[in-house]
Amino acid sequence: MLRRKIETQLEAWRSAPKRTALLVTGARQIGKTYIIRHFAQQHYDHIAELNFIENPDLVALFDRPRDAKNLLMRLELAVNTPLVPGKTLIFFDEVQRCKEMVTAIKFLVDDGRFDYALSGSLLGVELEDIRSVPVGYLTELDMYPLDFQEFCWSQHIGNDVFDMLAECFAKHQEVDEFIHQRLMELYSKYLVIGGMPAAVDSFVANGSVADVRTIQENIKREYRRDISQYARKEDRLHIRAIYDLVPSELNNPNKRFTFAKIEKNMRFQSVASDFDWLVNADVAVAAYNVDEPCTPLEMSKERNLFKLFYNDVGLLTGSFLKKTALDVLDGNPDINYGSIYENAVAQELRAHGFDLYYYNSKKLGELDFLIQDRNDHVLPIEVKSGKSYKRHRAMDNVLAHPEYHLNTGYVLGPCNVSVEGNVTYLPVYMAGMFHNE
Template sequence: MKRKAYDELLAWKSGKTRQALLVTGARQVGKTYLVREFGRAEYSRFIEFNLATDDATRESFAAARDPEDLLLRISVAASEAFVPGETLIFIDEVQQCPNIVTLIKALVDKGEYDYILSGSLLGVELENVRSYPVGYMSELLMFPMDFEEFCWSMGLTEEAFDMVRESLRKEQPVPDYLNERMLGLFHRYLLTGGMPDAVGAFVRDGTIDNVRRIQSDIRRFYNRDITQYAPKSRRLVIQEIYRLIPSELNNSTRRFKVGDISQVKRYSQIEDEFLWLSQANVALPVYNVEEPKSPLLASKERKLLKLFYSDVGLLTSTYDKQATLGILGGLGVEGRMNYGGVYENVIAQELTAHGFVPYYFTSKKTGKLDFLIEDESGGVLALEIKSGRRFRSHAALNKALDTPGYAIDNAYVLAQTNVERDGKVLYLPVYMASVLQRPRLV
């Protein structure tokens, strides 16, 4: 499966100045597979170690006293000889042996071999590692496959997305045949999400049962990770927060109600638990701001947040199949389920993967704005997400645009529609969130 992160690996290889690469991200997002493909294609020698499955190698590396000792142990454990300038050494599940991160600096400085370290929960496990080698290690944070990558796996060409980007730039409708195709793929993406194994099963079978089995297994892995890695005093609360996310997103405000957690009354009691899930990259927090004006971070309210799953397919797989029937038709509301939370989850996921830090805004006077983001120049963009047919009704957005003192530069409504400008509001097909991209700082 083609991944955008491959280009970032190539950029690291060609542009690095004696830097190792740390590939982070939640479990099952495709880190190992991508690095393996990269190593085999771009190097004449690719050496791989998995510290979660190879006990002898893990114990040997953990016993290393200094960088030279670690390199010796790596060479002994390797299945083939190293060639200076042509060898990539890949150490996977490095959280099992965090001392490697502190020893890698001297090895990288020699410049003989390239090093990639990878693992899950690194934001949690490596938080307190001493002597983190600043300047000697770049970091690549991987996410589940975004909608564009999913479409590639389904056979859609890159040229199709070029047309979508051009339609957004010119504020012109996407051709009907392409808009219909993209909306159909988007509805399927809501069910499959972007976990590579789940996408692969869907591409292979065209049905949902194996996809949901894989998604259930991944959620089970995440719960096991909480049991294994989270502090003992917090494990049960972290697990409860993670399990509550689907029901919290099914309420009208999407806001996570702290009072729904057993024996918890104040956010301050469980702030670290929310932070753990975020650092483990299995949940995406979106915080409220006191006012919609730049810089958004300056008015962030830590006690008010919406919490999303890192992958929309993991969310929809928690609901029974009958409840998700309306997703395929894009009906928005079907029977007892409102899909607003599902749509907001996928938008939060896309925005985060594309370099934005999303916020939301709510007030008694104005109402609720689903998302606020800042572009590279600091301009504020308001996004309203509509899962149903009544997407032209957005009173809160209208009030915010007309309120003196607010500083919203652009306003988009993402819905089951095509591109259309109506005064200050630009209506976009919901899948166009996939082409919103914050340029990376070089």
């Protein structure tokens, strides 16, 4: 079994003094169902699972909110598992097909006899218009593809290594060279395999990159089917086109999305909701341009200027030719890893609780990412994939600007830890050291 960080959050939910229902959200194929089943097997004598896709007739049982007595009678008739108070987890899966279940959960939580978990995909899209989200009755946990540390766990790298990395990050100390090289090799694998559990499981089992690419393509096909099934009919072609354009747009010099690629003379206003659909469905990660690199970043966000990334770097690398994947694995110095590195960093920062922004000025240059930490400090980040990682004109210009008051910048690249002036250089695998959960 793949070890996941969300297990700690599940333990915290179960031990909380005030019990709520658990809602695990995230993209399809990231392991939501599996992790809830595994958690239930460890902590409950019984698990009653209702899947609204596998058994669509169940939707009619919860077509409108009812009292707890009525709902529980319906549940007893719908499952073959004994419902033992205090020892049973009732798990509603694929709840995007039964929106009223999320509203009705408050009656069951108030009843208090059982614990409840809910999960589903595209909840940011399908539950957007729900009539009454039961505030105070749901604990919502976001789940993502495996980050780099979780991938390393699958490769038998223990927490002691990451404790050491955290210390090096905090003290700006070099990582032991042997460990650094080993982690860079693992990172190259991660860029190809990514963090989708099925892909990682397959790679752990047989080491075949070809099998991994097949799994990745199947996942993307499933995402495209979701677009056809869940998006509004008039939006489907544009959403599909946007999703398929992400790899080529990230390979553009400025990586900013060009609307004309979707359709000639296309304007942002006509497709804004289509971009939102992909982000809200958790299959894409957006970084928005800001007017100024100053807190609060959200205030100066420009909605019509953004970069779009896949939710998993492996899906991006799998979109390229097989030779590209082999070059990444081999660390071929002649390959430009820029878009792949940036996607991996965007994915990692988003999973660690950050909203993503970037800054682009004709006068000062472009910063790849801006994030805002828990102390409301703005941290500029540049991502470099080549040997010239110490060339960063935009970073130097922004740090020197007297009105921005930025004390330090970070460069993530194929390097070890070092500090020069107010710029800290970090190995790209240390993107996970930034936390904002």
